Amino acid sequence: MMNEFENDLICENLSVNSEGHLCFAGLDTAALAAKFGTPLYLMDEDRIRANCRAYQAAAKAAFGEKYRILYASKAAAFKQLYRVMSEEGMGIDVVSEGEIFTANASGFPMEKAFFHSNNKTDTDIAAAMDAGVGYFVSDNTEELSALEKEAEKRGVFQKVLLRLTPGIDPHTYEAVATGKVDSKFGFSIAPGLADDAVAFALSLPHIQLCGFHSHVGSQVFDSDVFLRTAEVMLRFIAHAKQKYGFTASMLDLGGGIGVPYIAQNPKPDLAGIIAEIGEKVASLCKELEIEQPEICFEPGRSIVADAGMTLYTVGSVKTIPGYRTYVSVDGGMTDNIRYALYGSAYTILPALKMREERDMIADIAGRCCESGDILQRKVSLPRSTARGDLIACLTTGAYHYSMASNYNRIPRPPVVMLRNREPSIAVRRETLEDLTALDV
Numbered sequence: 001m002m003n004e005f006e007n008d009l010i011c012e013n014l015s016v017n018s019e020g021h022l023c024f025a026g027l028d029t030a031a032l033a034a035k036f037g038t039p040l041y042l043m044d045e046d047r048i049r050a051n052c053r054a055y056q057a058a059a060k061a062a063f064g065e066k067y068r069i070l071y072a073s074k075a076a077a078f079k080q081l082y083r084v085m086s087e088e089g090m091g092i093d094v095v096s097e098g099e100i101f102t103a104n105a106s107g108f109p110m111e112k113a114f115f116h117s118n119n120k121t122d123t124d125i126a127a128a129m130d131a132g133v134g135y136f137v138s139d140n141t142e143e144l145s146a147l148e149k150e151a152e153k154r155g156v157f158q159k160v161l162l163r164l165t166p167g168i169d170p171h172t173y174e175a176v177a178t179g180k181v182d183s184k185f186g187f188s189i190a191p192g193l194a195d196d197a198v199a200f201a202l203s204l205p206h207i208q209l210c211g212f213h214s215h216v217g218s219q220v221f222d223s224d225v226f227l228r229t230a231e232v233m234l235r236f237i238a239h240a241k242q243k244y245g246f247t248a249s250m251l252d253l254g255g256g257i258g259v260p261y262i263a264q265n266p267k268p269d270l271a272g273i274i275a276e277i278g279e280k281v282a283s284l285c286k287e288l289e290i291e292q293p294e295i296c297f298e299p300g301r302s303i304v305a306d307a308g309m310t311l312y313t314v315g316s317v318k319t320i321p322g323y324r325t326y327v328s329v330d331g332g333m334t335d336n337i338r339y340a341l342y343g344s345a346y347t348i349l350p351a352l353k354m355r356e357e358r359d360m361i362a363d364i365a366g367r368c369c370e371s372g373d374i375l376q377r378k379v380s381l382p383r384s385t386a387r388g389d390l391i392a393c394l395t396t397g398a399y400h401y402s403m404a405s406n407y408n409r410i411p412r413p414p415v416v417m418l419r420n421r422e423p424s425i426a427v428r429r430e431t432l433e434d435l436t437a438l439d440v
C-alpha cells in the first residue's frame with residue numbers, strides 16, 4: 001500500500017516527502033507544526049494568487065476588458081489577505097463594518113469594494129461612506145432610503161447595485177442557497193419587487209443606479225446554474241431598459257463556484273464555466289438588443305479554499321468495542337464548524353505517517369464539551385495513530401478562520417501564510433489575555 005495517499009492529494013500544492021510527511025506548498029507540515037504549534041491554519045499564498053490570476057485570465061478571455069473579479073471576503077478576511085487582493089488587482093465584496101475596517105486598515109483601495117448585507121445599519125452605511133466604499137449592493141427599500149439620506153447629507157452620489165433574487169434553485173445545500181424566490185436576500189424578480197426597486201432607486205437624487213447583482217448559492221458545480229442566472233438577469237436588464245429607460249452598466253453574477261474537498265468531488269473547469277457564461281452573455285445581449293454590461297464575479301471559496309490546511313495534534317485514541325474509535329484532536333468546532341453545521345466532507349490525513357497503511361477507521365473528535373463536536377466521521381488512519389501524531393485537514397482556506405469562535409474559551413489558531421516556501425504569521429495565535437481583553 002505504498003501509494004495509498006496519492007488519491008488524496010487533491011490539490012497540486014500537496015506532496016509527500018521521503019520521510020513520509022505531508023508537505024504543503026513545498027513545506028514539511030511536521031516542521032511547520034513544530035515551529036508554530038497546533039492547531040494551525042496554513043494558507044498557501046502562492047495558490048491564492050494563482051487562483052486570482054486564473055479567474056482574471058478566464059474573465060478576460062470571455063469578456064475582454066469589461067469584467068471585475070471581487071474576492072468575497074466572508075470566506076477569509078485579515079489584513080494580509082486584503083494586501084494580496086490589492087496586489088493582484090482584485091476588487092472585494094465586504095459584508096460588515098468589520099470587513100470594511102480590516103480592508104481599509106490594510107490599505108486596500110476601497111473604491112474597489114462592494115458592500116453587501118441584507119441589513120446595513122445606519123452606522124454601517126456611514127462607516128462605509130467614510131471609508132470610501134465604491135459600491136453599495138442594496139438589498140431592500142429601507143436601505144435605499146437610508147443611503148439616499150446619508151448621501152444627501154454628505155452631498156455625494158452613491159453608486160448602487162440592486163441585489164435581485166432570480167428564482168434559481170442551485171441544488172446546493174439549503175443553508176447556502178440564496179437565489180430562490182423565497183430568500184431573505186434581495187428583491188425578487190418574479191413577484192415584481194425588483195421592478196418597484198428600480199423605480200424607487202431611479203427616483204432618488206443621490207443614488208446612482210449602476211446595475212444589478214445576484215448570488216444564487218455556494219459550492220455549485222453545474223455551469224447551468226450560472227447560465228440560467230445570467231439569462232434571468234439579462235432579461236431583467238432588457239426589461240428595465242424598456243420600462244424605465246435605464247441602462248445597466250454592471251451585472252454582478254455573484255460567487256459560488258464549488259471546490260473539491262474529497263477526491264470523489266468534481267473539479268470544476270473554471271475557464272470552461274466562465275467561457276460558457278461569456279458566450280451566453282454575448283448571445284443574449286445581441287438577442288435582447290442591450291449593451292453588454294461589465295460582468296462581475298464574486299468568488300470566495302474558489303479563491304482561498306484549496307489554499308488552506310489545518311494541522312492538529314492527536315491527544316487520545318479511544319476505541320469503544322463494538323462501536324467505534326474516536327481520535328481526539330486539539331481543535332474542533334471552534335476552528336471548523338462546517339461538519340457540525342453542514343455535515344461537510346473533508347479529506348483528513350495522517351501528516352507524519354503518509355506512507356503507512358491506513359488500517360483503522362475512526363471519527364475525528366474536537367476538544368469542545370459537546371458531542372456534536374466532530375470534524376469528520378469514518379476517516380481511515382494507520383492503526384499506530386497515537387497521542388502526539390499530526391492530523392491534517394485539507395481545503396480549509398474558506399469559511400474556517402472566518403467562522404471560528406471562542407466556544408469553551410478556546411483561543412483561535414494563528415494563520416500562517418506560505419509564500420515561495422517561506423512561512424510568515426499573518427494572524428497571530430490568540431492568547432488567554434486576548435480572551436479576557438473585553439471582560440471588565
Ligand code: LLP
Binds near residue numbers: 072178257299301399
Ligand atoms: N457573494 C455573495 C453575495 C455571497 O453571499 C457569497 C457567499 C459569495 C459571494 C461567495 O460565495 P463562494 O464563492 O464562497 O461560494 N459558510 C458557508 C458558505 C456561505 C456562503 C455565503 N455567501 C460554508 O462554509 O460553506
